[in-house]
Amino acid sequence: MPELPEVETTVRGLAPFLEGQRLTAVTTFRPDLRRPFPVDLAQRLTGATVTTLSRRAKYGIVSTDRDDHMIFHLGMSGRWRTEGGEAGKHDHLLLETGAGQRLFLHDPRRFGSVDLVSGDPLTRFPAFMALGPEPLADAFDAACLASALAGRRAPIKAMLLDQAIVAGLGNIYVCEALNMAKISPLKPAADISRAKLAALVPAIKQVLAAAIAAGGSTLRDFLSPEGDLGYFAKDWRVYGREGGTCECGGTIARVVQSGRSTFHCPKCQR
DNA sequence: CGAAAACCCTGAGTGC
DNA sequence: TGCACTCAGGGTTTTC
The missing domain is CATH 3.20.190.10 (MutM-like, N-terminal)
Structure with a gap:
């Protein structure tokens, strides 16, 4: 993926x-x-x-x-x-x-x-x-995100998958970033507090940067033993871990949003 | 207009 | 062993 x-x-x-x-x-x-x-x-x-x-x-x-x-x-x-x-x-x-x-x-x-x-x-x-900002660029900040989400009633999960809001996130990293920022994926985007958005932006950047770093270290010289370029395994916080334990001690749940799996922790993600 | 669903495609996994 | 079935999902198109 x-x-x-x-x-x-x-x-x-x-x-x-x-x-x-x-x-x-x-x-x-x-x-x-x-x-x-x-x-x-x-x-x-x-x-x-x-x-x-x-x-x-x-x-x-x-x-x-x-x-x-x-x-x-x-x-x-x-x-x-x-x-x-x-x-x-x-x-x-x-x-x-x-x-x-x-x-x-x-x-x-x-x-x-x-x-x-x-x-x-x-x-x-x-x-x-039609693409939104690069999530790792300095231009992508809380003000930028707040402006893009203003008035949007769709769940934040769906909004972050929209490449016009921010470009490059997929299902996995959206789930991971929302867990890190302790935001419910089900919450209407416009209802998320400015403080939460201020936490979400660095969470997104951190999740992506860590994955890039993991890719670089896992694939020595970016080339796997199979000769594949660009793939690596990683341990996720919530993705694919239904029934597992969140960092907070809660139990990770899976729900379906717009036909796609969302993994989250109902205890700490509010 | 926004949001949700359908669609494309094949390999992996499951149940019988 | 094999078959039918479900699931995975990015981006585009269609529908509501």
Whole structure:
């Protein structure tokens, strides 16, 4: 389940393989993922040199010296892998570099996507225009969050999953941050006190930063023994721990909100 | 308009 | 062993 930290880890992991490298071949093994690959993807990328790897929300960006930017989303099950020279089941895209590196985009559920934009992707990629602030940026603070949540009656859990409110959180880190900040996921967003919001913002930043740090340390050189880039295991505070014990001593509960599991502690999250 | 539900997809897990 | 079924969920679209 790649959320912001997994994508950040993936981008950092891909960087040494791609930055400064010429793309000698770009191959697709099917016409689409969630949506069609750009028809001219291979033609525009082949022969280009990768300049930088970056991230916006849950999207990774591979920029080239032709001012073309390949934007990938890992969806639910996407990852990049380096092991094995040949394409296997669920490998959908292959990047080959001048150094002889082969990088496969592997995505069994195909919820991911690959797009290509010319010019600054932050202003040229439609999906980026609707995104809220990066949660780790200084601009994301209590005032910013309070303003975005003003008047919103939906549960705070749903609001934090809305990428227009804050960009990059998924189900896991929303559950974790709300537990850390002792806020009920069921509470209408606009009803949360300013003091609680002031606690929520650093909780979000801390949960994400810790996960990125764990990714970096768990995946030595960001490459797992299986050759996967960007995945790591972690012990969660509440996620996936229904019936377990919260830090406060309470019992962790699971409820379903908008068809999605929410894990929380009814005792300390109010 | 906001909010909830449907949809896409396949592997893992469960019960019989 | 195998089959039917449920669940996981990010983002987009549809419905209420």
